[in-house]
Amino acid sequence: MKKLLLTTILLCFSTSIMAEWTQVDKRDDKGGYTVYADLQSIRKVDSEAKMWSLIDYKLEQEDTGVYFLSKKVRRKYECRSGHIKELAYKLFNWNMGGGELIRAYSQPQEWVKIEPGSVEEAEWKVACGHPALGD
Template identity: 30%
Template sequence: MNKLLITLVLTFISISATAGWTEFSGSSNDGKVKIYYDRVNTKSKDNVIRVWQTKNYATKQTNDNKTYLSVKSLIEVNCKTKMFRTLAYNQYNQSMGRGESVFQDSTPDEWQNIAPDVTAEDMRKFYCAK
């Protein structure tokens, strides 16, 4: 488990340095949150897309009495089954995953169905069309 955590932390650092962040169109949600994806470090294997995302919030969010303005996540999207999961994420006190990491979780979520007519479905269509 420690090896995985160290690997993910180093990956977060290296992704920040080499990422090609592009705003996902239609991610605004009334200007409250903007979603960016890393067009440089996206990987695909067996109908599964692995992509880094950053969510920027217009106002501070709170988790365990710690405030954050952005979340950087590594997600997987299964193009065939139309499911997704978060593999790891970090919450940061500044936008675009900058500043101090105030919370992190490297426990992969279970696969979840993507509901139609939500941002996740738009993102699935976009990622899987690549």
């Protein structure tokens, strides 16, 4: 049991440590937040790309009864048509994906059109414009 707990703790810390977050966007709404992308996580197949993003909030956020300061999101981007689909997310009680994992959800959502000037557009440009690992 102790080995399982230790392995789980190390895995959580190593995921946060291994990611190299690159700032993609910064906004003032919701109390202010910065959006980062993990360029090493970009994977491309044909005209689609997948990437992990991190949203780091200045003020604590609330989502159906839980409070968090950062959110990691795995999204799929359709590079040609400009659509996006959320695949999974994780909420953390500390900034930059640190602290305790508060909630995790991994049920792919529907494709939606990316709005010009949105955070999603900034992420889409990075995911679709950056060479994938191994390219």
